[in-house]
Amino acid sequence: MAQIAVDRVSKSFSQNRRKPFLALENLDLEVEKGTFVSLVGPSGCGKSTLLNLMAGFDRPDSGSVLIDGQEVGGPGPDRVVVFQEPALFPWLTLVDNVAFGLKQRGVQRSHRVALAQEQLQAVHLGRFADRFPHELSGGMKQRAAIARALVISPEILLMDEPFAALDEQTKFVLQKDLEELWLKSGRTVVFVTHNIREALLLSDRVVVMGTLPGRIKRDLVVAAPRPRRATDPDLVGLEEIIMEDLAEELEKVLKQELDFEYHLAESRLPPSAGDSLGSGI
């Protein structure tokens, strides 16, 4: 059985006085243990929603999310998330931030500091253990967030656009390092991104999501050997396919948004406004 099994999941969000927004509809997805899966799609396709359901931050309206056959009941240390923002605690030094999850498990202080230090070294931040998060650059903070996730050896690593806020060079280096860490650890990774190239460089499998409502549009296996280059003909071919998919989705979104705006402008006056204007004079 697959490690992560998403079974006919729907999830909608209520919007003020408008009809609820259907973020996911009847979505099925299975992720095998040890694979690196990327979720790509235009904004609003529900890829982050899906990740939040796996993390246990949200509950599905219907359907189920199973991890090793167990229904997800809430967030837990078996499924750690790396967010787009590092979300480190500013009052703790890096080493204490990384050791935070170990502390919750009741690991002795000296032992957890040693483990955290080791993990910081693995993400090349060994020298910065005693620094506070605000003293570091964005890329370093994101490394620390990855270390904080990995140190508690989660079965599954969930990443929600972790490199989206970084500059290109930092992003490139971090992608390489993440791939290396993943190859070493062999953990399952679910990686949300809107960057197709990033998805193709890192993943065994790319799931393209469509929007309105959020669903799976295409499921691609990326078999290119590692380490990969962006110029690999396999990857270039896949990139084109995905681009076409996304262009379709984008058009749909634009149509909907523009329609919607038009609608909004029209309804600014109540329907009877035209009749009653001046009628009181």
Next chain:
Amino acid sequence: MIAWEAAFRIFGWGWKFPSALQTAQAFLDGVTTGKLLGAILASLGRILFSFALAVVLGTLLGFLFARFRWVDDTFGFLVVALQTVPSIAWLPFAIIWFGLNDVAVVFITTIGATWTMTLAARTGVLNLPPLYSRAAGMLGTGTGVRLFLQVVLPGSFPHLMTGVRVAWAFAWRALTAGELLSRGLGLGQTLQDSRDIGDTAMILCVVLVIAVIGTVMDHLLFQSLENRVLVRYGLSPERKRSLV
């Protein structure tokens, strides 16, 4: 100082406003006789007790408001309303309940500082990024005591520090007002006694003592503590500039 002394002599204020020398003399006398020192210690004792009580009480209340929506909905506006009531307005009640004694003074001093602290703590928690509690949850804090002690409390510290500073100023005010109307030993009582015997030098001297203690506490203790917290949390503007 010289201008003050000169003005006293030229305009002949007489006893209605003391000269600089008279004030200094009053201070020296007060210290040597131990009267002033005793009053200072008595007042400090009261304020430290009330202040500590107010900070603890206010923080707990504030967290309660932030944690339970219904508490906030039902009692939230009450705290804002209470904060606008000068705490001295509670003195009649305090006198009826406790008599004209230390308990009454401590009561109104505590009331004077608690509400500000409550609001500060509430703001501190509500301003915590939701991402913190998500991160804490997935790292295994649960949603109870550990989340509170390890994330909510330290996370709202910058706001708490600001609350503590304002609460201190409020407490001083309430304390002096309360002591003015109370009996026993204290700075407020000294003010009142000096008025009774027309000792304006002593009155001014006490006013200055109150100002100095208040400022010294704020500056040396709270402000430096607050600055340290801000720097540590990366919220201090100077520190950020120095990194660029």
